[in-house]
Amino acid sequence: MITSLFDLTGRVALVTGGNKGLGKAMARGLAEAGADVIIASRHEDQLREAIQEITAGTGRRGAYHVADVGKREDLLRLARFALDTFGHVDILINNAGMNIPQPIDAITDDVWDRMLAVNLTSAMVLSRELVPQMKARRWGRIVHISSILGQVSKEKRNAYSATKAALMGLARASAIDLGPYNITVNCIAPGPFLTDMPMSLLSEAEKQAFAQRTALGRWAEPRELVGPVLLLCSEAGSYITGQTLFVDGGWLAR
Incomplete structure (x- = not known):
C-alpha cells in the first residue's frame, strides 16, 4: 500500500520548538504517522499542554524536555534525555528559531x-550528538527548518537570513557525510505561515504584502507543513537528501 511509505511506526522523533506553531504541527503529524515524539523548548507549561495535544488519540508515546537551544549544555542534556527515554532517535527536526530584526550597521553582538546559537549552532550540536546512533542502525532523517529568507531577504534580516542560508549549506554537507549510512539531511524553507514570530514582527501592511505576493494569495496554516515533513522523514523521501524544499505558496515564483 502506498500509505506504508509514510508509516513511521516504531520511529522516534525529536522536535525542537515543539511547543507551538510549526513545531507543534509537525510533531502532531509525526505522531499521527506512528512516531513517538519528544518536544523541547524553554517553556515547561506550554510543553506539558502541547505534548498532550500532540499525542491525543494517536496511541503514541510522548515526552518533553525543558531546554534553551541557545545553550550547548542544554542541548547535550536534551540529546541524552531523548536517548535515555526512548533508547534511540530516528528523526531530528531542528525547528527552534528566533528573529530580532536589526540593520547591518546596528547589529549588537549579543543579538548576533x-x-x-539558536538558529544554527543548535542544529549542528543536536545532529552531532544524535548521528552516531543513527549511523549504528543505518537509518535516520534530519530536517532543518530554514526559511525563504535564507534564499532572499528583507530589510533588517541580516542575522536571520545568514543563519537560515547557513542551514541550507549545513544540510548539503551533512547529506554527503551521512548518505553512506542511509541517513538523509534536508531543509524545509517555509514562506508566510501563520505563527507567532511573523505575526509579532510584521505590520498589517507587510502581512498583506506577503499574502499578495504568494501565488495562492494567502498565508499558510501550520498544518500545511505536515505533508512536506512527512515526505522527508519517511521512506517516501528515501532518495531525497541535501535539498531545500520551499513551502511558500508560490512566493518565490514571483
Whole structure:
C-alpha cells in the first residue's frame, strides 16, 4: 500500500520548538504517522499542554524536555534525555528559531551571537550528538527548518537570513557525510505561515504584502507543513537528501 511509505511506526522523533506553531504541527503529524515524539523548548507549561495535544488519540508515546537551544549544555542534556527515554532517535527536526530584526550597521553582538546559537549552532550540536546512533542502525532523517529568507531577504534580516542560508549549506554537507549510512539531511524553507514570530514582527501592511505576493494569495496554516515533513522523514523521501524544499505558496515564483 502506498500509505506504508509514510508509516513511521516504531520511529522516534525529536522536535525542537515543539511547543507551538510549526513545531507543534509537525510533531502532531509525526505522531499521527506512528512516531513517538519528544518536544523541547524553554517553556515547561506550554510543553506539558502541547505534548498532550500532540499525542491525543494517536496511541503514541510522548515526552518533553525543558531546554534553551541557545545553550550547548542544554542541548547535550536534551540529546541524552531523548536517548535515555526512548533508547534511540530516528528523526531530528531542528525547528527552534528566533528573529530580532536589526540593520547591518546596528547589529549588537549579543543579538548576533544569540541568533547564531539558536538558529544554527543548535542544529549542528543536536545532529552531532544524535548521528552516531543513527549511523549504528543505518537509518535516520534530519530536517532543518530554514526559511525563504535564507534564499532572499528583507530589510533588517541580516542575522536571520545568514543563519537560515547557513542551514541550507549545513544540510548539503551533512547529506554527503551521512548518505553512506542511509541517513538523509534536508531543509524545509517555509514562506508566510501563520505563527507567532511573523505575526509579532510584521505590520498589517507587510502581512498583506506577503499574502499578495504568494501565488495562492494567502498565508499558510501550520498544518500545511505536515505533508512536506512527512515526505522527508519517511521512506517516501528515501532518495531525497541535501535539498531545500520551499513551502511558500508560490512566493518565490514571483
